[in-house]
Amino acid sequence: MPKHAPRRGLLFSGSDWNFRTLSHAYDAIEAVAKEELRLDIYPVQMEVISSEQMLDAYSSIGMPLMYRHWSFGKHFLYQELLYRKAGRGLAYELVINSNPCIVYLMEENTMALQALVTAHAAFGHNHFFKNNHLFQQWTDAGAILGYLDFAKGLIARCEERHGVAAVEAILDAAHALMEQGVFRYRRPPRLSSDKQREGLRERLEYEERSYNDLWRTIPRQAEGSNADETEDTVVERKRALKLPEENLLYFLEKNSLILEPWQREILRIVRVIAQYFYPQRQSQVMNEGCATFVHYTIMNALFDQGRISEGAMLEILRNHANVIFQPGFDDPSFSGINPYALGLDMMQDIRRIATEPTAEDRDWFPEIAGQGDWRGILLEAWANHRDESFIRQYLSPALIRKWRMFVLSDAANEHFYNVASIHNERGYEQIRSALAQRYDIGASHSDIQVVDVDLLGQRHLRLQHKVNDGILLEHGSCDATLRHVHTLWGYEVSLQGIDARTGATVYERSFTPT
Amino acid sequence: MPIFIDRRLNPKDKSLGNRQRFLRRVRTELKRSVQEQIRAGKIADVDSEHAISMPVAGTSEPSFRDAKDSGRRQHVLPGNRHYTPGDQLPKPSRGGGLGSSPGLQPSEDDFRFVLSREEVLDLFFEDLELPDMVKLNLKEVLAVKPRRAGYSVSGSPTNISIARTMRNSHGRRIALRRPKREEIEAILRELASLEADGTDSAQRYRRVAVLRAELDRLERRRRVIAFVDPVDIRFNRFDPQPQPNANAVMFCLMDVSGSMGEREKHLAKDFFVLLHLFLKRRYDRADIVFIRHTHTAQEVDEETFFYSTQSGGTVVSTALEEMRSIIAQRYPSREWNIYAAQASDGDNLATDSERCLSLMDGGIMRLCQYFAYVEIIDERESEIFGSTANGTSLWRAYLAVKDRWSNFDMSRIAKASDIYPVFRQLFTKQPAVQRD
Numbered sequence: 001m002p003k004h005a006p007r008r009g010l011l012f013s014g015s016d017w018n019f020r021t022l023s024h025a026y027d028a029i030e031a032v033a034k035e036e037l038r039l040d041i042y043p044v045q046m047e048v049i050s051s052e053q054m055l056d057a058y059s060s061i062g063m064p065l066m067y068r069h070w071s072f073g074k075h076f077l078y079q080e081l082l083y084r085k086a087g088r089g090l091a092y093e094l095v096i097n098s099n100p101c102i103v104y105l106m107e108e109n110t111m112a113l114q115a116l117v118t119a120h121a122a123f124g125h126n127h128f129f130k131n132n133h134l135f136q137q138w139t140d141a142g143a144i145l146g147y148l149d150f151a152k153g154l155i156a157r158c159e160e161r162h163g164v165a166a167v168e169a170i171l172d173a174a175h176a177l178m179e180q181g182v183f184r185y186r187r188p189p190r191l192s193s194d195k196q197r198e199g200l201r202e203r204l205e206y207e208e209r210s211y212n213d214l215w216r217t218i219p220r221q222a223e224g225s226n227a228d229e230t231e232d233t234v235v236e237r238k239r240a241l242k243l244p245e246e247n248l249l250y251f252l253e254k255n256s257l258i259l260e261p262w263q264r265e266i267l268r269i270v271r272v273i274a275q276y277f278y279p280q281r282q283s284q285v286m287n288e289g290c291a292t293f294v295h296y297t298i299m300n301a302l303f304d305q306g307r308i309s310e311g312a313m314l315e316i317l318r319n320h321a322n323v324i325f326q327p328g329f330d331d332p333s334f335s336g337i338n339p340y341a342l343g344l345d346m347m348q349d350i351r352r353i354a355t356e357p358t359a360e361d362r363d364w365f366p367e368i369a370g371q372g373d374w375r376g377i378l379l380e381a382w383a384n385h386r387d388e389s390f391i392r393q394y395l396s397p398a399l400i401r402k403w404r405m406f407v408l409s410d411a412a413n414e415h416f417y418n419v420a421s422i423h424n425e426r427g428y429e430q431i432r433s434a435l436a437q438r439y440d441i442g443a444s445h446s447d448i449q450v451v452d453v454d455l456l457g458q459r460h461l462r463l464q465h466k467v468n469d470g471i472l473l474e475h476g477s478c479d480a481t482l483r484h485v486h487t488l489w490g491y492e493v494s495l496q497g498i499d500a501r502t503g504a505t506v507y508e509r510s511f512t513p514t
Numbered sequence: 515m516p517i518f519i520d521r522r523l524n525p526k527d528k529s530l531g532n533r534q535r536f537l538r539r540v541r542t543e544l545k546r547s548v549q550e551q552i553r554a555g556k557i558a559d560v561d562s563e564h565a566i567s568m569p570v571a572g573t574s575e576p577s578f579r580d581a582k583d584s585g586r587r588q589h590v591l592p593g594n595r596h597y598t599p600g601d602q603l604p605k606p607s608r609g610g611g612l613g614s615s616p617g618l619q620p621s622e623d624d625f626r627f628v629l630s631r632e633e634v635l636d637l638f639f640e641d642l643e644l645p646d647m648v649k650l651n652l653k654e655v656l657a658v659k660p661r662r663a664g665y666s667v668s669g670s671p672t673n674i675s676i677a678r679t680m681r682n683s684h685g686r687r688i689a690l691r692r693p694k695r696e697e698i699e700a701i702l703r704e705l706a707s708l709e710a711d712g713t714d715s716a717q718r719y720r721r722v723a724v725l726r727a728e729l730d731r732l733e734r735r736r737r738v739i740a741f742v743d744p745v746d747i748r749f750n751r752f753d754p755q756p757q758p759n760a761n762a763v764m765f766c767l768m769d770v771s772g773s774m775g776e777r778e779k780h781l782a783k784d785f786f787v788l789l790h791l792f793l794k795r796r797y798d799r800a801d802i803v804f805i806r807h808t809h810t811a812q813e814v815d816e817e818t819f820f821y822s823t824q825s826g827g828t829v830v831s832t833a834l835e836e837m838r839s840i841i842a843q844r845y846p847s848r849e850w851n852i853y854a855a856q857a858s859d860g861d862n863l864a865t866d867s868e869r870c871l872s873l874m875d876g877g878i879m880r881l882c883q884y885f886a887y888v889e890i891i892d893e894r895e896s897e898i899f900g901s902t903a904n905g906t907s908l909w910r911a912y913l914a915v916k917d918r919w920s921n922f923d924m925s926r927i928a929k930a931s932d933i934y935p936v937f938r939q940l941f942t943k944q945p946a947v948q949r950d
Contacts, residue, residue: 019518026516044516053521056528071575073536076529077627100517107522122516164535176577328593337592406594408603411586416602422594435590446578465578471585473578480576 011307015110022046022105025115026122032301033123037294038375041126042101042141046118049104055079057094057104061277064102065148067155067269069171092319095121097129097280099141112312116319119298124291131383132286134279144276151269154201158262170263173484174249174270180448181249181274184441204261237454244449244464247271248485251450257459258490267488282441285387289343293378296320296344326403346390349399350377360397387439395432397423407434412470446473448495459491466500472507473497482511537633540573548634565626660752669749682746692739693732701729762883763801763845764790767833767856770806770824774859778890779820781927782857785888788937789855803840807833809863813840830862830908831869838878847881854882860889860906867911874912879919887912887924888936 011028012021026046033039049057059076060066092113094104103121105114129135159167174181238244245251252259253267280287299320303313326341327334350368353361354377357369368377381390400423407420407430421427421434437443447466454460463485465473478495486493494510537544547566597603665678705725708718766786768774774782790802804819805811808826811833837854845852862870879885889909915922925936 019520022518023516045519046516047519047521049521049524053524053528059529059532068531068535070532070535070539072529073532073534074573076532077536081627104521168535168539172575175575179577326592328595329591330593330595334593337590403592404594405590405592406597408589408591409586410589410605412584415605417589417605419597419599419601419603420588421599422597427599431590434588437588438590446580448578467585469586471587472581474581477574477576477579480574481578484576 009307010309011115011302012111012312013309015112017109017111017114021111022114022118025111026118028302028307029115029119029123029298032298033119033127033294036301036375037123037297038379039123039127039294040131041123042099042130044122044126045100045102046122047102047104048107050107051083054094054104054106055083061273062094062096063148064096064145065152067152067171068159069175070168071172071175093117093121095125095129096144097125097135097139097141097276098145101126101129101141102145110315112308112315113319115302115308115312116295116299116316119295120291123298124294125287127294128283128287128290128382131379132279132283132386133384134283134386138279139276147272151273154262154265154269158266162262167266169487170266171270173487174267176481176484177248177252177488178270178274179445181247181271182278183247183250183275184278185246204265207261234452238452241453241455243453244451246447246449248448248450248463249274252485252488255453255455256489257455259488263488278441279386282386282388282439285339285343285346285439286382286385286390287343288340289347290382292320292324292340292344293347328404345399345402346394347378347381349396350374350381350394352398353396358398364396365394388436388441391439392432392436395435397428400428400431405431405435407431443468446471447500459489461485461489461491461493463493463495465495465497467497467506468500470499470506478509479511482509486511486513536573537629544629548629565628658754661755663751663753665748666751667748669751673749673752675748675750678748679742679746682748683742686743686746687739687741690739692741693736698729698732698736701725701732705729761799761801761849762851762853763803765803765805765837765840765852765854766819767805767807767837767854767858768819769808769828769830769833769858769861770819770822771808771828771861772825773828773861774890778857778859781890781930781933782888783820784930784933785857785927785937786855788933789853789886792937801845803837805833805836805840807836811836827863828858828861829866830856830858831866831873834870834873834878838873838881841881852882854878854885856885856887857890858887858908859891860908862906862908864907867907870908871911871914874915874922875918879915879922883921885919885922887922889924889926891926891928893928 011025026044033041055076057064058079059072061072066072092106092109096102101122103118103126105117109117129141135141155167155171241251241255249267249271253264253271256264259267299308299313299316302308308316324338324341324344326338351374353365353369354371354374357365362369371377381394385393404423406422407427408417409420410417421430423431447468449464449466450461451464452462482493482495490513492510492512494508496508497506498504499506544566665675705722708722708725711718764786768779768782770779786802790800802816804814804816806814806819806824807828807830808824809829809832810826813836833856841847841852874885889906909924912922912924916924927933927936
């Protein structure tokens with residue numbers, strides 16, 4: 001579909017860039033993105049950074065500002081090692097789900113790469129962030145930078161007042177529970193505005209000032225009455241605490257008896273950040289696929305219009321090919337399925353189904369096959385799916401054959417993998433469902449919940465792990481994490497593994513203060 | 515239209531704080547590792563970056579993680595070649611699921627990273643309470659080099675600054691209105707024409723008289739106001755600029771006879787390392803010469819110096835002689851700052867101490883910037899000896915040297931934590947002796 005627009009000449013020539021060519025290229029890309037792909041984006045803020053700054057950004061989990069913690073230093077050392085020793089390239093860009101959308105460009109990039117990156121991040125990712133329902137519902141792009149600034153300041157103040165070691169202990173414990181610090185099923189509360197935060201802080205300070213130790217010494221009225229607790233009181237107790245609770249950090253923040261207000265605030269910060277990243281983890285294939293599809297389509301459109309030279313296009317394609325490289329499972333460089341490749345292939349497959357369907361496609365996708373408007377279908381998919389549902393909905397037999405996918409079942413107690421299904425009539429459904437399952441974070445991460453605690457009695461915190469398919473937890477790491485839970489809870493903590501299907505207790509571990 | 519922001523000039527080390535936090539967290543582990551490397555490595559290598567393995571303790575980040583070796587999973591993989599349902603594939607021998615293949619890349623918890631030079635020194639000196647070494651002052655030999663320093667009114671004729679002198683003379687001539695040659699020539703021409711004119715008039719005679727008088731005045735004036743006057747003369751002025759000598763050589767003298775055990779050698783090595791670091795900070799180039807001795811002395815490389823033992827008696831003077839001959843051959847004291855550090859357990863042949871004394875007095879102390887002697891003693895002995903003058907024969911002999919030469923110092927070391935205080939004690943005070 002080359003448009004016969006008047007030839008406006010090359011956007012740039014040579015590999016050097018400057019701010020004029022960057023902005024020139026941006027305008028041309030924007031025209032294609034808006035007119036041809038009907039993308040809808042946040043305003044963009046492009047920031048040019050050096051490789052050291054990119055490494056810095058890597059180590060603070062990709063955010064432009066972050067509180068201080070030793071683990072970020074460790075990640076930095078690791079990334080630096082990979083970058084300097086193993087010769088692994090850095091990402092050409094980094095994009096932040098915020099409003100305005102911040103895109104980092106590396107200064108070392110050539111102009112062709114900058115154009116590619118602009119299309120990829122400033123339009124592809126940006127559109128996805130703004131329109132996908134997960135991001136719309138679960139993150140607050142407008143508030144995140146303000147919140148991080150607040151978090152950084154608050155933690156720095158806590159370090160000043162309570163010492164680095166005390167803050168570090170809380171952060172260590174909170175980081176260990178980050179995985180269990182998100183709301184998976186109900187929507188998290190919005191980030192509070194600056195004003196509310198200020199009010200909250202003042203309230204905390206007031207509470208700290210007016211704390212009176214005498215209250216602690218007043219005898220509890222219900223002394224001794226919990227000895228003969230009945231089934232009813234347990235139910236009542238659980239109801240009062242809204243148990244079971246999937247968000248461990250939230251539960252500890254609200255109910256732990258030993259935490260000081262500033263410690264609760266730190267837990268809250270870690271929890272909010274974990275929640276902010278939760279949609280990104282659920283939509284990796286779609287997000288990268290969307291961005292890759294967008295940059296590929298836009299770059300080709302610009303090339304067809306004669307606005308990118310052949311040399312530059314060759315460079316762009318070479319980088320594109322590197323990004324979407326997918327080795328086979330038996331290749332030494334294989335390290336799982338490349339989300340860029342899978343996403344792009346699926347989206348191009350949708351385009352093919354919409355425009356040139358085969359009989360098989362009409363059979364599998366009656367509602368989109370031959371419908372013609374592939375842009376509309378993609379926009380709709382980008383808005384309403386996450387990886388799991390997207391794959392379940394759109395992975396076509398043609399693509400399964402192209403990738404030659406197969407399913408291996410792997411039982412820990414056997415010495416063999418079993419090939420369960422391959423790319424044939426009988427296997428398509430199974431492959432599709434197994435792949436979708438793999439991208440379902442809810443299913444692939446261990447399900448651990450707070451099930452019971454008796455605040456008036458022993459205060460024994462009981463966690464429950466629903467064991468799916470017999471997959472247990474790593475012992476060492478599990479015990480260390482329980483110790484962290486204990487740091488935050490202060491009393492005995494135990495974890496019980498319950499088989500999800502039979503309800504039988506599989507194991508039990510506990511951490512008792514000594 | 516997007517907003518463009520150029521962040522390249524923003525501060526880079528945003529994560530430096532995190533790095534410091536991390537290093538603090540693994541401090542003890544790192545310290546052990548650095549000290550081991552220093553023990554094992556070469557002295558000259560201490561002062562550089564060190565690669566350190568990721569310490570295990572204190573750096574893991576636990577979480578509730580699935581155990582790889584349990585349960586049933588399904589992997590979806592691309593690139594099937596010939597498998598059909600029901601085929602069985604043997605598992606790779608070392609556990610590990612297919613999902614995360616055992617890659618070549620190091621894992622997050624198992625990698626080596628590099629400590630900068632400052633961080634290494636921090637860790638190395640931690641026990642030793644490293645003070646600000648820059649404050650320490652050592653006597654240095656200063657070579658002198660002339661440097662231009664403007665002009666002066668006196669000096670040797672070879673240093674006359676022609677340009678400056680002529681400028682002064684020109685200015686003076688203008689100011690005093692020295693008659694110019696052209697003025698005199700003009701008068702002479704007029705006189706000549708008047709004389710050539712034969713007419714005999716009173717007016718002409720008057721004019722000639724005036725001109726002669728004027729000519730006379732001008733010539734007198736020219737004689738009085740010299741073309742170049744002594745007050746005009748300026749000389750280029752040179753200041754002697756002290757030039758620090760950029761080379762230093764450090765002699766490590768050690769007794770390797772049987773009485774020096776592993777512990778003694780390590781202590782000596784730590785001391786030598788310190789001295790070397792110290793010299794490296796001050797000088798462009800710091801050479802090290804290792805001389806070991808029993809009853810004979812020889813120059814050896816570092817490896818041999820620290821790790822091979824010899825049997826034999828102890829004759830310290832042999833080492834001093836060896837040192838003197840090496841200085842004569844390779845390190846003329848005019849070009850090199852010579853430092854010497856001697857470590858010994860103090861056992862010396864009784865008659866030899868006298869000879870050491872005469873060697874020191876007779877030359878070595880004059881050649882050396884500084885001579886430090888450390889006696890490595892047993893921890894139990896340290897209580898007995900303390901700082902008394904009592905001691906081995908070598909110690910007593912050296913006490914005499916100390917009295918005579920202020921660039922000599924000596925001390926006793928019993929354990930590692932003694933080293934730094936001793937080092938500081940040895941090197942803080944500035945010897946007053948001047949060499950000529």
